[in-house]
Amino acid sequence: MSLLALRAVSVGYGTRTVLSDIDLLLEPQTVLCLLGANGCGKTTLLKTILGLIPASYGEIRIEGRPQADWSRTALARRIGYVPQAHHGVFPFTVEQVVLMGRTAHLPWHATPRTADIDIARHSLELLGIDHLHHRNYMHLSGGERQLVMIARALAQEPALLVMDEPTSSLDFGNQIRVLEHIDQLRAQGLSILLTTHQPEQAARLADRLVLLHQGHILAQGMPGDVLTPAHLARIYGLTEHTVTAHLPHLFPSAPADVRHREAP
Numbered sequence: 001m002s003l004l005a006l007r008a009v010s011v012g013y014g015t016r017t018v019l020s021d022i023d024l025l026l027e028p029q030t031v032l033c034l035l036g037a038n039g040c041g042k043t044t045l046l047k048t049i050l051g052l053i054p055a056s057y058g059e060i061r062i063e064g065r066p067q068a069d070w071s072r073t074a075l076a077r078r079i080g081y082v083p084q085a086h087h088g089v090f091p092f093t094v095e096q097v098v099l100m101g102r103t104a105h106l107p108w109h110a111t112p113r114t115a116d117i118d119i120a121r122h123s124l125e126l127l128g129i130d131h132l133h134h135r136n137y138m139h140l141s142g143g144e145r146q147l148v149m150i151a152r153a154l155a156q157e158p159a160l161l162v163m164d165e166p167t168s169s170l171d172f173g174n175q176i177r178v179l180e181h182i183d184q185l186r187a188q189g190l191s192i193l194l195t196t197h198q199p200e201q202a203a204r205l206a207d208r209l210v211l212l213h214q215g216h217i218l219a220q221g222m223p224g225d226v227l228t229p230a231h232l233a234r235i236y237g238l239t240e241h242t243v244t245a246h247l248p249h250l251f252p253s254a255p256a257d258v259r260h261r262e263a264p
């Protein structure tokens with residue numbers, strides 16, 4: 001059974017459709033990556049999957065059950081969410097913010113148990129930021145906040161982690177650490193749905209890729225099949241030559257004719 005299944009889903013705001021005909025499956029222990037230009041609808045799709053925005057059409061199933069049958073708490077036990085670079089107002093310590101990840105596992109209004117505090121501390125340690133646990137979240141840098149949001153989602157102990165550009169504010173070292181954590185989490189059995197603006201990151205991480213373009217899925221499949229100069233040129237409005245010239249690790253031996261063809 002797929003962890004997540006979308007069939008003919010349309011998403012948008014009011015009468016404006018942002019994406020339509022979205023079919024996708026996410027299997028257990030899989031990393032699925034959404035790639036597409038700014039404003040193509042990646043975040044909107046993630047929020048629709050999380051139940052924060054209603055789908056305007058189609059069917060979303062989580063672990064085989066229609067999304068509408070899931071209570072918010074039950075969903076929060078199964079899906080952790082790392083929003084895009086976080087600027088929210090959390091006048092709490094880092095440890096308190098990470099403990100919020102345990103809320104769905106606690107009875108209504110219960111205070112966290114020692115086990116919950118241990119799980120929160122462990123999440124901070126995993127990301128190498130346990131030294132921040134007493135700091136005020138509001139006083140952290142953008143990258144530190146992003147790591148705290150990842151720790152909070154890990155403290156949820158979800159089956160599916162939804163991450164919106166998880167490395168966007170991180171320095172080189174922390175980007176690599178987060179990518180390695182994603183590999184480890186998959187090895188431990190988690191599934192991960194993430195967005196990125198970096199094709200090389202998608203190629204390194206993803207088991208499956210979905211390319212979004214002009215309101216639809218342009219292509220989906222294994223990175224080796226989907227990440228072509230022609231597809232990248234199309235979604236980013238570049239020539240294939242520019243794409244291959246800027247991604248030498250992805251396209252080390254692009255044929256000469258590709259280097260001069262224009263994007264369709």
Ligand SMILES: Nc1ncnc2c1ncn2[C@@H]1O[C@H](COP(=O)(O)OP(=O)(O)OP(=O)(O)O)[C@@H](O)[C@H]1O
Nearest residue numbers: 013018036037038039040041042043044045084197
């Ligand atoms: N709350 C909202 N109300 C109306 N329109 C919105 C809202 N949020 C986003 N949009 C619009 O929906 C479209 C898709 O936005 P979305 O944030 O999903 O794109 P994205 O692919 O995640 O972009 P980026 O890569 O820049 O983060 C954009 O045109 C955006 O302006």
